[in-house]
Amino acid sequence: MKWDTLENEPCPVARGLSVLGDRWTMMVVRDCFLGIRRFDQMQQRLGITRHVLADRLRKLETAGVLRRDPYQDRPVRYEYRLTEQGKALYPILVTLIDWAEDNVPPKTVTAMTILSQETGRPIDPILVDSNTGNPITHRNVTVRKTG
Amino acid sequence: MKWDTLENEPCPVARGLSVLGDRWTMMVVRDCFLGIRRFDQMQQRLGITRHVLADRLRKLETAGVLRRDPYQDRPVRYEYRLTEQGKALYPILVTLIDWAEDNVPPKTVTAMTILSQETGRPIDPILVDSNTGNPITHRNVTVRKTG
DNA sequence: TCACTAAGTTCTTTTTTGGAACTCACTCTT
DNA sequence: AAGAGTGAGTTCCAAAAAAGAACTTAGTGA
Numbered sequence: 001m002k003w004d005t006l007e008n009e010p011c012p013v014a015r016g017l018s019v020l021g022d023r024w025t026m027m028v029v030r031d032c033f034l035g036i037r038r039f040d041q042m043q044q045r046l047g048i049t050r051h052v053l054a055d056r057l058r059k060l061e062t063a064g065v066l067r068r069d070p071y072q073d074r075p076v077r078y079e080y081r082l083t084e085q086g087k088a089l090y091p092i093l094v095t096l097i098d099w100a101e102d103n104v105p106p107k108t109v110t111a112m113t114i115l116s117q118e119t120g121r122p123i124d125p126i127l128v129d130s131n132t133g134n135p136i137t138h139r140n141v142t143v144r145k146t147g
Numbered sequence: 148m149k150w151d152t153l154e155n156e157p158c159p160v161a162r163g164l165s166v167l168g169d170r171w172t173m174m175v176v177r178d179c180f181l182g183i184r185r186f187d188q189m190q191q192r193l194g195i196t197r198h199v200l201a202d203r204l205r206k207l208e209t210a211g212v213l214r215r216d217p218y219q220d221r222p223v224r225y226e227y228r229l230t231e232q233g234k235a236l237y238p239i240l241v242t243l244i245d246w247a248e249d250n251v252p253p254k255t256v257t258a259m260t261i262l263s264q265e266t267g268r269p270i271d272p273i274l275v276d277s278n279t280g281n282p283i284t285h286r287n288v289t290v291r292k293t294g
Numbered sequence: 295t296c297a298c299t300a301a302g303t304t305c306t307t308t309t310t311t312g313g314a315a316c317t318c319a320c321t322c323t324t
Numbered sequence: 325a326a327g328a329g330t331g332a333g334t335t336c337c338a339a340a341a342a343a344g345a346a347c348t349t350a351g352t353g354a
Contacts, residue, residue: 010258016247100163111157
């Protein structure tokens with residue numbers, strides 16, 4: 001199966017991965033959440049090749065995750081910002097961080113910790129069903145196949 | 148930056164992606180959550196090449212996400228099951244599905260819906276801080292850099 | 295005029311995939 | 325007993341994607 005047929009899959013996992021499923025995309029999204037907006041800055045921080053970065057930014061723009069805004073004329077320069085769709089990726093980023101902290105041991109000290117503004121302490125993210133307030137686990141849900 | 152240097156990064160996003168950041172890995176994990184355990188079945192469902200599937204299964208095993216168990220002798224055959232580390236990926240899968248349902252329009256009907264066993268209705272996952280019970284958004288947390 | 299900046303683009307080389315066929319150690323059918 | 329079938333891979337070649345480095349373009353500032 002080729003890469004670009006994935007977005008036509010009925011499975012939402014496949015469709016999500018058609019946008020996010022590669023080495024770099026979530027790293028770019030991470031930088032956007034950290035307030036990085038410009039090409040060169042991302043390129044240097046990530047150590048990604050310029051070619052691939054340009055490609056990913058284009059794809060994220062096409063997917064509606066990022067918006068490309070001019071921030072000056074003459075010469076015109078653009079910066080990249082998260083759209084609402086892009087901001088909606090935050091829970092994925094947080095659950096990814098949470099999993100990695102517990103399950104992919106860092107060779108050095110970890111680079112970032114997310115703190116609650118309310119408590120000032122590291123957050124402990126759990127996923128709950130907003131209808132009931134109860135935690136979601138793979139044991140208390142069922143999957144209905146519709147396709 | 149090369150692929151295998153990613154796991155040594157201090158950033159947990161990079162470390163998470165060193166395991167999960169490619170086209171196929173989360174699709175394999177999805178199938179495992181759906182109860183698929185065997186090589187040929189995965190290969191046919193996913194449309195992945197056998198070569199790449201073998202490679203991904205090996206990497207997931209090395210990362211501690213899957214366990215390779217013999218289920219018969221003569222000839223010995225193995226099946227793949229999620230470890231506890233692998234089961235801990237469930238929140239990532241659920242948030243990915245939730246995002247994709249809202250933001251990557253399906254060409255056909257969606258293939259699966261996750262239902263609460265408690266209510267029988269589709270779940271509406273939200274991420275909360277277990278310390279406070281309050282939702283986590285990128286606006287009510289701060290990121291502390293430690294690296 | 296010359297160096298510098300930001301956001302790319304254009305090479306060439308290396309790494310990963312895709313696609314198909316082949317192997318191995320059996321079991322089952324005729 | 326020969327031949328087909330099964331499950332979990334491996335091997336080979338061609339195609340696609342990524343790495344790495346240099347080049348481009350439209351300016352600014354010294």
